[in-house]
Amino acid sequence: MKSKEVVLRKRPEGMPTDDDFEIVEREIADPEQGEVLIHNTYMSVDPYMRGGMREASPLGEPLHGGAVGKVVASRNDDFKEGGYVRHDFGWREYLLSEGRGLRKIDATLAPLSTHLGVMGMPGLTAYGGLLVTGELKEGERVFVSAASGAVGSTVGQIARIKNCTVIGSAGSDAKVDYLINEYGFDHAFNYKTANILEELRKGAPEGIDVYFENVGGRQLEAALAHIRLYGRIPVCGLIASYNDFETATPGPRNLGEIIHKFVSLRGFVVSAFEQQRPEFLRDMSQWIKSGQMKYKETIFEGIENAPTAFQGLFSGVNDGKMLVRLSDG
Amino acid sequence: MKSKEVVLRKRPEGMPTDDDFEIVEREIADPEQGEVLIHNTYMSVDPYMRGGMREASPLGEPLHGGAVGKVVASRNDDFKEGGYVRHDFGWREYLLSEGRGLRKIDATLAPLSTHLGVMGMPGLTAYGGLLVTGELKEGERVFVSAASGAVGSTVGQIARIKNCTVIGSAGSDAKVDYLINEYGFDHAFNYKTANILEELRKGAPEGIDVYFENVGGRQLEAALAHIRLYGRIPVCGLIASYNDFETATPGPRNLGEIIHKFVSLRGFVVSAFEQQRPEFLRDMSQWIKSGQMKYKETIFEGIENAPTAFQGLFSGVNDGKMLVRLSDG
Numbered sequence: 301m302k303s304k305e306v307v308l309r310k311r312p313e314g315m316p317t318d319d320d321f322e323i324v325e326r327e328i329a330d331p332e333q334g335e336v337l338i339h340n341t342y343m344s345v346d347p348y349m350r351g352g353m354r355e356a357s358p359l360g361e362p363l364h365g366g367a368v369g370k371v372v373a374s375r376n377d378d379f380k381e382g383g384y385v386r387h388d389f390g391w392r393e394y395l396l397s398e399g400r401g402l403r404k405i406d407a408t409l410a411p412l413s414t415h416l417g418v419m420g421m422p423g424l425t426a427y428g429g430l431l432v433t434g435e436l437k438e439g440e441r442v443f444v445s446a447a448s449g450a451v452g453s454t455v456g457q458i459a460r461i462k463n464c465t466v467i468g469s470a471g472s473d474a475k476v477d478y479l480i481n482e483y484g485f486d487h488a489f490n491y492k493t494a495n496i497l498e499e500l501r502k503g504a505p506e507g508i509d510v511y512f513e514n515v516g517g518r519q520l521e522a523a524l525a526h527i528r529l530y531g532r533i534p535v536c537g538l539i540a541s542y543n544d545f546e547t548a549t550p551g552p553r554n555l556g557e558i559i560h561k562f563v564s565l566r567g568f569v570v571s572a573f574e575q576q577r578p579e580f581l582r583d584m585s586q587w588i589k590s591g592q593m594k595y596k597e598t599i600f601e602g603i604e605n606a607p608t609a610f611q612g613l614f615s616g617v618n619d620g621k622m623l624v625r626l627s628d629g
Numbered sequence: 630m631k632s633k634e635v636v637l638r639k640r641p642e643g644m645p646t647d648d649d650f651e652i653v654e655r656e657i658a659d660p661e662q663g664e665v666l667i668h669n670t671y672m673s674v675d676p677y678m679r680g681g682m683r684e685a686s687p688l689g690e691p692l693h694g695g696a697v698g699k700v701v702a703s704r705n706d707d708f709k710e711g712g713y714v715r716h717d718f719g720w721r722e723y724l725l726s727e728g729r730g731l732r733k734i735d736a737t738l739a740p741l742s743t744h745l746g747v748m749g750m751p752g753l754t755a756y757g758g759l760l761v762t763g764e765l766k767e768g769e770r771v772f773v774s775a776a777s778g779a780v781g782s783t784v785g786q787i788a789r790i791k792n793c794t795v796i797g798s799a800g801s802d803a804k805v806d807y808l809i810n811e812y813g814f815d816h817a818f819n820y821k822t823a824n825i826l827e828e829l830r831k832g833a834p835e836g837i838d839v840y841f842e843n844v845g846g847r848q849l850e851a852a853l854a855h856i857r858l859y860g861r862i863p864v865c866g867l868i869a870s871y872n873d874f875e876t877a878t879p880g881p882r883n884l885g886e887i888i889h890k891f892v893s894l895r896g897f898v899v900s901a902f903e904q905q906r907p908e909f910l911r912d913m914s915q916w917i918k919s920g921q922m923k924y925k926e927t928i929f930e931g932i933e934n935a936p937t938a939f940q941g942l943f944s945g946v947n948d949g950k951m952l953v954r955l956s957d958g
Contacts, residue, residue, distance in 0.1 A: 516884070538885040551880020555845070556867040558896030565894045567887030 341629035343390030426454035428573030596620020670958035672719030757902030925949020
């Protein structure tokens with residue numbers, strides 16, 4: 301059987317171009333004992349992949365990335381034909397696998413594509429970071445930065461579902477409007493033009509209980525200044541250069557605020573929440589079906605368009621999660 | 630009855646001098662119904678009091694500060710004659726009180742003076758910060774900055790009692806020697822001259838589990854760089870100016886380390902540990918009696934010498950906790 305794959309032809313210099321990629325066709329064997337054949341349905345393109353193209357991704361090999369696909373042939377008892385899986389071997393139509401790195405998904409819970417978004421890693425990051433690390437309680441006041449992103453928009457909507465007051469920041473007035481009108485944020489502002497601390501005071505006059513941290517810098521300083529006693533700051537991301545320590549952005553000047561306010565900052569990555577995955581899938585499925593959880597996708601058709609979709613990430617073509625559909629699923 | 634008291638005559642400019650203080654004698658009435666008369670045994674002088682002399686302490690009034698004293702007359706059922714109390718009305722020989730702000734202490738647990746030190750606020754700060762906020766477990770690796778101070782030296786010794794590996798930093802080679810030879814630290818270094826990260830690697834090659842934070846700045850950066858997965862940083866103090874935000878010391882450049890290492894930073898002050906006080910007193914009493922907990926005191930005799938003792942804090946006269954004995958107790 302023939303499978304089209306996208307391989308890295310050369311390392312992009314500056315913005316990636318069509319020349320950096322090549323579509324090749326490869327013969328895929330039938331599954332041997334223990335193997336399973338996957339026909340990919342959706343693959344994800346994400347900005348982080350640009351980093352991998354610098355060194356980690358081997359030239360002439362198919363690129364890696366999140367994908368969901370259907371089991372079309374199986375000689376592995378763990379995977380039944382017709383079932384669906386999520387894995388990190390995207391950028392190809394077919395995958396022959398011994399089962400390592402495949403996670404079965406229940407396609408009845410939500411549209412298949414959402415398993416690369418709100419039902420997947422960004423969703424679990426938001427859910428675990430807010431409810432487990434952030435210990436959010438009903439009725440609290442939440443601030444989330446980068447609120448129009450895949451994680452941030454999910455954080456804000458979960459907080460709304462938990463009857464919390466939600467404040468979000470984003471980098472354009474259009475995104476700010478969207479936070480209010482589509483995602484139901486109580487208050488939102490453009491962090492590039494607004495006085496951040498004043499906006500927090502407007503949105504939560506009594507202070508905030510949880511700051512879901514995606515950014516660092518001035519937003520963290522404002523959050524520390526306006527956080528309440530026993531406030532929690534789950535730290536999902538920070539603008540800071542780990543490789544270039546000496547020139548990295550300094551931490552907040554007012555970190556001392558945490559002392560007399562008994563505040564905690566806690567770092568986490570999504571792997572911390574494997575235990576919560578079943579309840580996350582159950583809750584999120586219900587929220588999607590009831591219309592309480594919204595998400596945006598931009599979908600390109602066909603593996604030939606994957607390089608174009610990837611390049612589009614850097615010119616702002618996408619609105620929400622950028623996906624490529626490889627088959628009907 | 631006559632009581633000598635130290636009042637603030639004028640506000641110190643630069644280093645405090647004898648001229649800034651005055652010893653006055655005041656007539657104390659006999660207790661009326663509900664009142665209790667305390668004869669102070671020890672009073673504490675502390676650097677923080679210099680701050681209060683700038684504005685908060687009224688001129689012509691006796692200064693405030695931690696003290697322990699004996700109940701010498703009582704018409705208050707809560708306090709028996711012959712019992713002991715701890716309170717914040719030092720700088721005077723006698724105190725007539727309605728009972729507010731007095732905490733009874735059990736004089737059989739440890740020497741009376743220790744209730745201003747290891748059995749008092751600095752001790753509970755160390756105990757709660759390390760065991761409750763820091764969630765220290767047996768056998769872990771602990772780093773404490775300002776380790777020769779009242780809090781830091783107690784932190785280090787508690788960690789040793791819990792069979793942990795203990796690293797401490799201090800500001801002179803003499804203090805470093807003391808940490809090793811007297812307090813039993815496993816490793817110690819002079820943060821002014823040493824490469825901090827290298828010292829942490831020497832003292833705990835596999836990384837540290839808990840950093841008891843008293844200082845901030847470069848020591849926090851080194852601790853973040855060398856902390857292990859799921860490390861905890863109880864934050865007791867930070868060199869940072871809360872009033873002068875714009876010129877405050879920036880936070881650590883590598884705060885992002887907390888994300889992939891699942892590290893928590895948690896601020897606290899001693900009031901968080903009121904619930905732990907009974908077990909703290911029981912443990913600390915036992916450790917003092919068994920010789921496992923050491924402490925240093927410099928004691929001046931007589932209230933007339935309180936201003937001299939206070940001034941001595943700033944010229945390094947004291948070795949350990951600086952106290953003034955006001956009576957035999």
